[in-house]
Amino acid sequence: MKILLAEDDHDMRRFLAKALENAGFKVSSYDNGQSAYDRLREEPFELLLTDIVMPEMDGIELARRATELDPDIKVMFITGFAAVALNPDNKAPRDAKILSKPFHLRELVNEVEKMLAAA
Template sequence: MLRILLAEDDQVMREYLTRALERSGYAVTAVDRGTAAIPLLETERFDLLLTDIVMPEMDGIELAQRASEMCADLRVMFITGFAAVTLKAGRTMPQARVLSKPFHLRDLVMEVDRMFETDNVGGTY
């Protein structure tokens, strides 16, 4: 089972995304801020970091940069409602996907599935 680390400071959104991804067959560990994700990245293995960009303490871009240094093969997807930070995320981490809020849960799950399609075809997982 593929493992997702979700960093989202909005509790309702965090619970909503967690439920949708779990129903789609993913194992999800959810935290409310980037600084809470770092210790988990140090001790556990994740296949995807799904992070909001605008969060207190540590924004999602900094979290993704630190996570990529710790786990080179970790995929990253940003979620944000701010167009300006979407551009910054794209410049900082061009290999990451960006999904703009508002989005339908079906779109989120499709994007996450798409990130793993090449691995599933090749039988890596």
């Protein structure tokens, strides 16, 4: 299972990628939404794991574009701003999961495994 990770915080991105790789996932990680979107256009991923507040393209716009490219991609937001993701005006994908920071890496892996098992 391939995960595309978009997180602008270097340390957070490294920790998340390592935890997911240790759980057996293949992770491609990017520090902004535009770079992540460019990669999505090159190959399919099962899950987009994205922060919301990022430079160049925010996570909600990235998620919207990702689901236009691939309606079957699963989306999970990792954010300290859950209310932003939950706002219906921003048109975030309806079935996206939101994991609020701070969270434990085990919790992240469990949620990812649940989402991908439901695919």
